[in-house]
Amino acid sequence: MKIKSQFALFVVLMIVWFLINNSFQIEIVIIGAVLSFIISLIFGRRTDVLNEFKFTPAAFFYTLVYLLVFFVELIKSNIDVALRVIKPSLPINPGIVKTKTVLKSKMARMILTNSITLTPGTLTVDIDDDILYIHWIDVESDDIDVATEKIVKKFEKILVKIYG
Amino acid sequence: MENSVIEIIGAVLVLLGAIFLFLGALGLVRMPDVYNRIQAGTKASTLGTFLSLIGLLLIIPAWWGKLILLVIFILITNPVSSHVLARASYCIKVPMFKKTVVDKYKEDVVKLFKKDENND
Numbered sequence: 001m002k003i004k005s006q007f008a009l010f011v012v013l014m015i016v017w018f019l020i021n022n023s024f025q026i027e028i029v030i031i032g033a034v035l036s037f038i039i040s041l042i043f044g045r046r047t048d049v050l051n052e053f054k055f056t057p058a059a060f061f062y063t064l065v066y067l068l069v070f071f072v073e074l075i076k077s078n079i080d081v082a083l084r085v086i087k088p089s090l091p092i093n094p095g096i097v098k099t100k101t102v103l104k105s106k107m108a109r110m111i112l113t114n115s116i117t118l119t120p121g122t123l124t125v126d127i128d129d130d131i132l133y134i135h136w137i138d139v140e141s142d143d144i145d146v147a148t149e150k151i152v153k154k155f156e157k158i159l160v161k162i163y164g
Numbered sequence: 165m166e167n168s169v170i171e172i173i174g175a176v177l178v179l180l181g182a183i184f185l186f187l188g189a190l191g192l193v194r195m196p197d198v199y200n201r202i203q204a205g206t207k208a209s210t211l212g213t214f215l216s217l218i219g220l221l222l223i224i225p226a227w228w229g230k231l232i233l234l235v236i237f238i239l240i241t242n243p244v245s246s247h248v249l250a251r252a253s254y255c256i257k258v259p260m261f262k263k264t265v266v267d268k269y270k271e272d273v274v275k276l277f278k279k280d281e282n283n284d
């Protein structure tokens with residue numbers, strides 16, 4: 001288990017190193033490999049969340065679908081919030097609502113809450129097991145089921161297929 | 165000729181990004197309380213930053229590795245920082261906007277903080 005998470009961290013560090021240097025000269029590869037090895041040896045046991053990545057074809061496909069859905073939502077909600085800022089009457093209707101998630105894995109919850117926070121208009125304030133507290137700039141309903149349907153479901157239905 | 169077309173598209177994307185960043189800044193001034201400012205300020209700017217970086221990618225393709233790293237870094241850190249700012253302002257009882265419709269967090273906040281203390 002520990003070896004696996006160390007290896008995952010090593011791979012991530014190597015990818016970052018190659019992206020920064022943008023070259024495959026032998027010295028650069030060796031320096032990167034040695035540094036990544038030392039860092040992953042020390043910090044490997046703390047990154048067990050990386051183990052939850054799945055590398056099946058289906059997971060890969062749904063990750064692409066998820067990115068597409070996410071960017072469409074990002075653009076839509078960015079324009080929405082920008083319009084609210086411009087309008088002289090400042091049409092906001094803020095509040096903190098409760099929502100529920102069916103996701104169990106740590107990684108899936110992290111991706112879900114980060115996506116909710118990144119799309120403007122919704123902001124995850126806290127999480128307590130399967131309850132998410134979300135600050136919503138335009139509260140349409142304070143009912144837990146309706147809010148879940150409006151905010152969480154569009155991301156969750158794809159994440160469920162990846163992380164089950 | 166082809167090069168200059170790509171450059172113009174890149175420049176337009178950077179300009180669009182700058183407009184979104186400006187709207188984010190305007191939101192910081194106009195919004196009534198901390199939580200709404202976090203909404204406008206830290207996040208109306210996500211699209212602005214992404215558009216600027218994509219535009220830059222078209223103008224200077226050699227920087228692709230670093231630009232992709234920047235996008236990933238923003239994707240990971242931006243939501244974490246806005247979440248922590250919002251939670252910390254709630255902890256020190258920063259007042260909410262008077263027209264706030266509903267605050268479901270209030271009912272559970274004491275219970276949640278007790279739970280956190282026990283975990284420490």
